[in-house]
């Protein structure tokens with residue numbers, strides 16, 4: 001009998017402009033081909049099955065079987081917040097090494113134990129950068145007094161506050177208008193998002209500070225995984241998810257690089273901070289966020305991720321930084 | 322047997338009337354609070370230059386609670402959007418028959434939503450809201466509570482329609 | 496199975512079960528039959544359907560309208576409109592229409608407009624020698640300007656369902672709203688000439704005019720605060736609604752002193768009662784559309800419509816036709832919630848601007864409010880004025896016609912809707 005997997009994500013369907021769209025597409029095609037059609041993957045892009053928070057809930061409760069999500073997972077499993085420590089990863093290869101290595105496996109195992117959500121693989125939402133309409137931002141001093149739209153998340157609120165700016169939560173559908181009418185001065189998002197939602201029309205300055213690395217999680221309901229799939233089907237799904245995660249990362253990197261070039265073309269002033277300037281951002285914000293995080297999650301998670309990053313950086317050497 | 326039914330009926334009618342009054346008070350307070358919270362949000366961001374991180378979430382959850390409680394009362398008030406192309410053209414016993422059917426269907430539906438919603442609220446209680454970090458139980462429970470109240474109203478209206486000598490079924494309990 | 500789903504929805508709706516519950520009920524039946532999706536999908540989707548900050552504009556705009564009404568603003572708007580256009584032939588008919596346009600600036604709902612202005616102006620017009628059915632027809636047909644000129648509750652809902660900027664949509668309604676007003680005035684003028692209505696009123700003296708202006712200052716400032724605040728970045732469109740409500744509270748309590756502090760709780764309660772009827776439809780439709788989505792129904796309808804034609808002009812005609820039929824049977828906001836997720840992707844695919852499309856949808860569905868057999872504003876008008884339904888339908892026909900013509904102009908000349916938002920950089 002045919003098994004149907006409903007897979008939801010929040011990105012557009014088009015695999016060329018969307019990392020989650022690309023990951024979902026690759027996953028679907030591999031699984032359907034290699035299981036001989038015994039598993040059908042129905043992909044629902046663009047929040048058709050609800051927002052991220054809701055999709056995770058639905059996957060957890062078995063209403064749908066899979067989702068590809070990012071930041072909202074913190075509402076269900078607090079330790080994933082350590083991945084949002086500002087200026088944690090100095091580069092994408094470091095992040096990949098940490099997430100695909102023992103730390104990432106331990107995090108996935110804990111997620112499974114506590115929530116019944118199996119993280120099949122990590123993808124990537126991308127590094128987040130600040131934009132604003134007021135002035136070029138090179139150091140934390142330049143951020144001082146700017147109203148920055150953030151997600152409703154204490155980590156981002158703490159980070160933006162510690163950098164001297166005024167964190168302002170605004171609902172996503174209102175962000176473009178709020179930037180345009182200057183209700184707030186700036187916002188922070190990956191370059192691909194900044195380009196896709198046309199923030200370049202209402203924002204002049206982009207600072208490629210990469211303050212946090214957005215992670216994608218490819219989640220499946222574990223009960224479904226263990227009890228509704230054959231061993232052979234599980235093997236195909238595991239493999240397909242890892243490929244999908246890597247394709248998502250690749251598409252994200254490609255889009256991000258192209259987006260920065262296109263944002264320049266659209267008239268944005270792009271600034272890439274020097275390592276010294278980046279160190280200043282890090283010094284101002286990492287401490288307060290870690291302090292807050294240690295009140296929220298088992299502090300050992302913070303120590304573990306910092307150790308894993310250090311090790312990955314040593315292994316990769318200075319080349320990647 | 323008959324005594325127990327009568328007692329149950331009396332209990333439901335009392336519960337329905339009590340919920341209606343209680344919701345009225347709570348909804349007024351919640352709407353007032355929403356107004357104050359959203360206006361403060363503007364004042365703190367624009368005038369005082371120190372945006373509130375929690376105001377939006379608080380206002381939103383107040384709104385959902387107020388809507389669920391008011392939605393239950395709206396059923397008792399027959400204020401919900403209805404297509405009455407057929408019901409408008411029938412009268413007398415037929416009308417009473419259709420109304421009993423409507424209230425019975427709604428009561429059943431509300432019972433299901435109440436039960437499922439309550440289970441869901443318990444299931445999500447380990448989940449925290451992003452800004453205020455309160456358990457999602459406190460927000461998700463709005464739906465089953467509203468459904469539970471609507472259930473009592475539907476039963477009350479059903480009983481009134483069945484036993485009222487008048488075909489207009491609103492007058493009995495005023 | 497999908498036919499059981501859609502069939503049970505239509506059947507329960509026709510039997511008179513509230514629309515919101517029909518949506519939830521048919522979803523429940525579907526889930527029980529299909530068996531593999533847990534029933535807690537219903538409360539979950541109901542919750543997330545209401546869990547949205549921009550929705551907050553709905554209770555606040557309703558509240559602002561209620562408060563202004565109980566603060567006696569309606570009479571001031573009527574007096575001002577009389578000073579402005581009362582002397583033209585068919586005076587009170589024009590007053591009725593112009594007052595609706597000003598009232599539109601504080602109210603987001605057509606039904607509220609019909610009730611508020613109708614109860615004052617229909618008796619006044621009758622006394623002035625107009626036929627009752629004509630007076631009722633003018634009232635009903637002009638009331639739909641309310642949700643077209645900003646602020647507007649249907650627009651807020653469309654913006655949310657379609658992820659479109661509320662600010663741009665608000666601005667896009669300005670010119671279409673004025674066009675409808677002028678069209679209705681033209682029709683009223685022609686009819687008044689024919690039946691020799693309203694020839695007695697003299698031009699207002701400068702003194703009278705200034706007094707009327709002064710009296711109307713308070714309500715007229717409100718739209719300026721709303722749009723001004725949004726455009727100058729003081730607040731977002733959602734917050735604007737709360738500012739409008741706050742302004743109305745202050746005006747009622749402190750400036751006009753027509754409200755007492757002790758009146759507020761019951762006004763708050765009534766506003767939320769009205770809101771809840773809209774929210775419940777949103778909540779239950781969120782379950783319904785989830786099932787439609789997983790069954791890929793929107794895609795199927797879309798391909799059925801696009802298989803007829805790919806031409807954007809033809810598509811717009813088809814979509815308008817579908818909306819008009821739906822709007823004749825289903826209340827406007829419920830129709831937006833159910834139809835926009837299906838129709839907007841088709842429109843976007845054909846290269847139609849989502850803001851432009853939004854105003855088409857809203858105008859179309861508002862016209863549905865005054866179209867027999869089920870136009871809600873017609874019923875409100877009948878109950879306010881005691882006019883026979885059939886007489887009203889006959890009298891409203893020329894007005895309905897000019898509104899349909901205006902809808903076509905707005906549909907096929909995108910600039911009419913998009914000129915103002917573009918001027919403000921949207």
Ligand code: NA
Nearest residue numbers: 599602641646
């Ligand atoms: Na309006």
Ligand code: NA
Nearest residue numbers: 591595634637
């Ligand atoms: Na009018």
